Amino acid sequence: MNKTNENISDLRLASLLPDTLLGNVLRPISPLLDKILGIDKLHQLYVKGDLWGLEKQEFSERLLNQLGVQIVGGAGVISKIPKEGRCIVVCNHPYGMVEGVIIAKILTAYRADTKIMANLGLRVFKEIEDYFIFANPLKPKAPINTSAIKQCFKHVDNEGLLVVFPAGRVSFFQPEKQRITDAEWNRIAIQIAVRKKAPILPVFISGTNSKLFHKMGQIYYRFRLLMLAREMVKLQQHQINLVANNLIKPEQLNAFSGIKSMNEFVRLQCYLNDETYLTPWVEDDEVTEFKDIIPMSDQGLMTKELAELPEEQQLVKFKSFTVYYGYQHQIPTCVQEITRLREITFRELNEGSGEACDTDHFDATYMHLFIFDHQNEEIIGAYRIGQTDLLQKDADVSKLYLSQMFNFKPEFINQNQPCLEMGRSFIVAEHQNSFHGLLLLWKGIGAYVCKNPKYRTLYGTVSLSKLYDPRSVALIDEVVVTKREGVEAKAPFKGSLHPEAQDFLRENTVNLEQLSALVEGIEADGKDIPVLLKQYYKLGANFHCTGIDINFNHTPGLLLSVDLPNAPDKLLKLYLGKDREAYLSYIPVTIQDAGFSGN
Template structure:
């Protein structure tokens, strides 16, 4: 290998540019010898540690000799599948050391691990460690295709038999790209997609923080071979050094099966580089959490007497019972009917919202809007306690009596009258919660939504639902910006959004398509986008469940506003046209006959100037319910 590098150096020093001058003079040769000389030490390290018994320990031994350690969260390490065909893709910032880190990470989860590596690494004399390597020629020169046929077959055979294979799809170290003004991998090889496709492997994205020295990247702009010459020195210096690795969620093959090879690699690159967003705001989040921990929250009020709350719930008229399921009842009530129960709802709201990095900070979450809004309550008959609740505002009635300022969302957004002229009757939804003890399953939330569905069946004029969906302050700032940009790009109601203005618009510029890279072109469904957010958030939190729910109903967004009175939650104003929602989803909350009657009413009573309602789907529903 030293002869190979020496020859390359001689070739570079002999190259000429315009005017007959050499590309690199004698001074450069001396400079590079200082960086290439560490090759002997690197060779010695690999030879020494790879010859010891137990090849699976080689990566850790080499890292120790290099004075290097790595950091990976335990929750990330746990994401490595312990069995089954697996391809691990990673960025390539350093050129060698990250290969040892990747091998160490994978070997801690499973011994059937191999790393696809540059054939030059084999020239270092790594002995028994050859067993964990599949060597390829990534340079694409004359004869490289033929030389790579056997390694490709070996890789497919290994993964197809259930093994794990770590790959750096760029094939060469990350380097400076002037157009993007950053250090990133070159285009990823579609050959990796062939391995994935032929084996049906799960894919695991891994992102390594960091990059090589400015000298490395600066000289690499003169000639790519200069980067290769400097790699030994780059991987031996800066002791001690810690490499930080971030691991995303495993991606099942079925998510990739419908894409061509190029699209597969674009998507995997997106999922990998998306993980760098953790790095960018790690310190910001720690500072914000520290500030939040010192924020003064007043003690929450004591619980209401159970017997008083239960008596109010039992006194509600039968017609206000929306549905019953096992030990649960869902009921509708006014504030005047449930003074004690409403007090308990306010107490439970504050407890629940504080645990979600929201909340008013007051002893109880009750405001003036509660006095004239309707309340949908989920009641546990066996435990005699409130499980959760929603607040409903009949917008047409409220505006007739109190004007636009009578709507809670008017505290967050300024409305023009044209918005409601176009919509007609609408329900404002908000202040939804399920108390923490009942959050282990989705059933309570499903029952609350079913209660709202039954309310709409009885009041079918309320075709439109709208309200503020909170994106709490526990999310990284980058996650909140990504969510807003995603919703603005393809999920805004362009016709109606012009009638809405945020009172406290989010600060900071939009990330925009350029910085989001392939996010817009590769990710369209909210569940796929939620996976991106989940990869960034170290507690694996995806997009808020309510936001996903409304989007599945066809929700569109009208604006975004920060609620400083609710722990700086970012509120997304969503609008759902139930007459345009997927009937199969509506059926979960309305039942088959309920959906049919609602769609028939919507078709008969027109579109309110926004769009056609129903498209004759009620007839299809009739056939299905028969």
């Protein structure tokens, strides 16, 4: 234990009062104020714990032990921070003092080059002054703030780890929001991150100060500062959770235009870490016992079936790959292989049925559009497509798979136009990152509609795997779903979002790139929104509602429709090719024997 008389804290109000008229007036009654403000109890804790003159890390450890504060999640925060190199950590400010000590202790133990931009109030502890770069948030134009900002820029420029509490002051009750939350965040952390190209990690710190603290703050805001010591000593046996998701990289920040928008994005990512608003996925009543996958279908039989298909059912050729469509009665071996590959692929996404293959009675009535690799004699991806004019009779939607997930009202169903219901799409794992996988499927769809131009509208769902965090699905639902009339999910998705997220989405129009940045910030593995969602979004899809597919491992799915002739011309050229003009100039013939379309 190393002690020095140079770093001993004088925990009395008298020692903190400035040599001014007000200071001289308060000094005689300062012992009484020490009792009222809890400073005397903080002094007792300081003496009892033998904290005087300790080295900063030991001081912090003992102080937190004396307070009885239990810290949960510190290792999770550290795991997100690079061991070296410039990095910025931003945190909310729920208590005013103790969180600065906690963050300083944890991060300094991991990286000795940690500096925390902190309120002057923490100068009360001389032993830990070395942790901090002090600023005065109550006086923005104070000279100390200019110096602090310069020090922060220099520290990051020197490849250091910088911690900032951007609110500058403790969280407080805000009547307009009807909740306790941070004030508007200062933009200094974002300005440094952008200028120095530093990654930034938002950390959420749980909890809040007492009701009395917030009541007094409503009477006069400076009472909050006076009560900080009192609040600190009241933290006996209090658990404080630290939660961080992903390090935000400069390219994610760049999805937002301007420092203000970037700052709001990072603040939102901080509050999205608040697990109070996390509604976990409902566990299945019974644990699924996965059956062994059926053997691979006979490759020779598959090749024979494809050779016997009419030439018109061969849609696209690229190198060794060919896109075909067919029906189960034409290609039973190929369809069996498709069901096998679907189950394998869907299990990887926590969407598998658990059966030996993924099949149901719809396979017999739906068209199967798929990619066959002749070189390896294998199927690499497929879509299951329902032709509504063939499936619906007398306005009956029960023959459509989507009717299992959604209740369609009469105004949502157009009985005069045939459409295509798109579903059960997959690309095998080996080709999911390839250029040709999804592109070939969509070129196949384009070739099919050009041969059958009566199909103008595509319907389907985008599965949002339960491997996604429920908060990501809730964000996707809030951002992309814009049209709910005429249809409702039989089992609606019921996700919740933090009030800060609700405010953000109400005040900002979020585009797909920004939605990606939000989701990547939440997901533990940093995954983006589904590729298929992006595909439909670029086609100009309307997203109608989000439901839970109880027949598909309770997977959430977005119901959507695409008016194909009105899709962006760039994509129509890509998918429809030379037949685009003929498709666009086709005049649909009104029919009366049932169809399925959205208005």
